[in-house]
Amino acid sequence: MRIAAGVERGPAVTFSVDGVAVAGHIGETVGAALLAAGWRDLRSGPGGGGRGMFCAIGVCQECVVMADGVVREACRLPVRDGLVITTRRLRDVR
Ligand code: FES
Numbered sequence: 001m002r003i004a005a006g007v008e009r010g011p012a013v014t015f016s017v018d019g020v021a022v023a024g025h026i027g028e029t030v031g032a033a034l035l036a037a038g039w040r041d042l043r044s045g046p047g048g049g050g051r052g053m054f055c056a057i058g059v060c061q062e063c064v065v066m067a068d069g070v071v072r073e074a075c076r077l078p079v080r081d082g083l084v085i086t087t088r089r090l091r092d093v094r
Helices: 030-036
Strands: 012-017 020-025 064-067 070-073 084-086
Touching: 012 030, 020 030
Parallel strands: 012 084
Antiparallel strands: 012 020, 064 070, 064 084
């Protein structure tokens, strides 16, 4: 959830995640924008359950996604308009 008051946000942008449009703001990471949108599962774990951000500082690799065809850490990747994210989910676990 985003803080509602007392924060000046960057311009709004829209990017896509597995073909779904997601709103974000310049200055946020993809991981932060996804958490604010309620999207927590970025890949499937060995047992089939969802996995997502853990450390949020680029250490654990739990948030790895494909961004415009390149493997990136969602917690360190700034959002930008038109960015295309593909998660590594094997099924819809959102
Ligand atoms: S959440 Fe740990 S590397 Fe992104």
